[in-house]
Amino acid sequence: MQRAVVMGGSYAGLFAARVLSEHAEEVVVVEPDAIGEDGLGRRTPQRRQLHALLSMGHRRLERWFPGLTDELVKGGARLGEGEDVRFYVDGRLKAPVAESRMLGATRPFLESRLRSRVERLATVRFVRAEVTDLLLRGERVAGVVTTAPGADPAEGRPAGEELTADLVVDATGRNSRLGEWLTRHGWDEAPVDRMRIDLGYATASFQRGGELGSTVIAHSSPGPASDYRAEVTEPGALAAVEGERWSVVLAGYADYRPGPDPDEFLRRMRRCVEPIRTVAEEATMIEDVVTYRFVESRRRVHSRLRRFPGGLVVVGDALASVNPVYGQGLTLAALEADALAAYLRTAPGPHAPALGYFRLAEAAVDAAWQLSTAADLAQPHVTGPYPRGYRAQKWVADRLTEASVRDSDVNAAYMRVVNMEDPPKALTDPRLLARAARVLLRG
Numbered sequence: 001m002q003r004a005v006v007m008g009g010s011y012a013g014l015f016a017a018r019v020l021s022e023h024a025e026e027v028v029v030v031e032p033d034a035i036g037e038d039g040l041g042r043r044t045p046q047r048r049q050l051h052a053l054l055s056m057g058h059r060r061l062e063r064w065f066p067g068l069t070d071e072l073v074k075g076g077a078r079l080g081e082g083e084d085v086r087f088y089v090d091g092r093l094k095a096p097v098a099e100s101r102m103l104g105a106t107r108p109f110l111e112s113r114l115r116s117r118v119e120r121l122a123t124v125r126f127v128r129a130e131v132t133d134l135l136l137r138g139e140r141v142a143g144v145v146t147t148a149p150g151a152d153p154a155e156g157r158p159a160g161e162e163l164t165a166d167l168v169v170d171a172t173g174r175n176s177r178l179g180e181w182l183t184r185h186g187w188d189e190a191p192v193d194r195m196r197i198d199l200g201y202a203t204a205s206f207q208r209g210g211e212l213g214s215t216v217i218a219h220s221s222p223g224p225a226s227d228y229r230a231e232v233t234e235p236g237a238l239a240a241v242e243g244e245r246w247s248v249v250l251a252g253y254a255d256y257r258p259g260p261d262p263d264e265f266l267r268r269m270r271r272c273v274e275p276i277r278t279v280a281e282e283a284t285m286i287e288d289v290v291t292y293r294f295v296e297s298r299r300r301v302h303s304r305l306r307r308f309p310g311g312l313v314v315v316g317d318a319l320a321s322v323n324p325v326y327g328q329g330l331t332l333a334a335l336e337a338d339a340l341a342a343y344l345r346t347a348p349g350p351h352a353p354a355l356g357y358f359r360l361a362e363a364a365v366d367a368a369w370q371l372s373t374a375a376d377l378a379q380p381h382v383t384g385p386y387p388r389g390y391r392a393q394k395w396v397a398d399r400l401t402e403a404s405v406r407d408s409d410v411n412a413a414y415m416r417v418v419n420m421e422d423p424p425k426a427l428t429d430p431r432l433l434a435r436a437a438r439v440l441l442r443g
Helices: 011-020 055-064 068-074 107-119 178-184 262-269 274-282 329-345 355-376 390-406 408-418 424-428 430-442
Strands: 003-007 026-031 078-081 085-089 101-104 124-128 130-137 140-147 161-164 167-170 192-207 217-220 236-241 245-253 290-300 312-314
Touching: 003 011, 003 140, 011 026, 011 055, 011 107, 011 167, 011 329, 055 068, 055 101, 055 329, 068 078, 068 107, 078 236, 085 390, 101 236, 107 124, 130 161, 130 178, 140 167, 192 262, 192 355, 236 274, 245 262, 245 274, 262 274, 290 355, 312 355, 329 355, 355 390, 355 424, 390 408, 390 424, 390 430, 408 424, 408 430, 424 430
Parallel strands: 003 026, 003 167, 026 124, 085 217, 167 312
Antiparallel strands: 078 101, 130 140, 140 161, 192 245, 192 290, 217 236, 236 245
């Protein structure tokens, strides 16, 4: 390809640009926001929330950006391994998994280092502009139309500038306008699967001292929204991050969403698992509580379309955005980059519909969707749609979860699926089910 254009320069867009740098003479990343060296400045509302990088996402990060982990750790990020990585179910610590590995870093810090790497690629350049439309020629997307960021139409929006391309990547996030642009030009918008979950979460930072040793990551998933009582463990997560800080996130559904009040935040922390309680009691909050509401999971399924323009692919939250408490978003972006690389290695015509890419990317999305929505359907306020055989699947999943609390081997297999290293069907392996049954019978 002569030129590829990536719309959006956040995590998914940066991964896409890295992949495209091996296949295009020029890669242009179009980004409307002015980004500081600290990674702040982007309008993405959830950027200041605690993000998880699952082990599969960490491996893909190292594959596309070798040595970045060492660079992040030298800059202050914390690498948790073995017993430093702790997961809880209903307040109970799960059995340890020796090979556990998670990176503690805020998203702005991680993304700024990623952007620095991409900026140094000889074939990549960044343009500060806002995409306002697609440029189509016949049956393919031939580029984008851009304008100055934040231009006010009431004051006379400047004439759009055309930026031609052999391939355009939509990495503009959940609020992507791609469907609007496609219908404007006579194409169908991709069908959307939705599941309303009405999640709220909030993140606060604390000065890190010697409260819990050098590195701890603790995570406890939300239970049913109707189940919160004083004696029930609050859901939340904790990570040691750069700047000698603890980053703590609390989550809740429906009317139990956490708010911005710091006193309420601390009260809820004191009802969390032990590591989070310790930080509430011994560490000092150093930043305001930042909240975010996530109303629904959604995925756009392009493979269901009967026709789709060539020269166009979609990555990141513009393709799929699932319940963030499971930490799949950053890893999905990396797996979609893998899918793009695998597709481009087949040497397709750059102007052809990228159906091969969408089939590969949607396989990763399907796995994340299956895991997150199966857990969400356990919430009494979530009304479906329920997949066939859901009750039987939930019964088996609950037994495996219980066994994973008691047995390291069961938990290792369980966490490989949670970390997106293995597909969900790995949990139906007869040998795993037999071991889980023996563990439960011993109990």
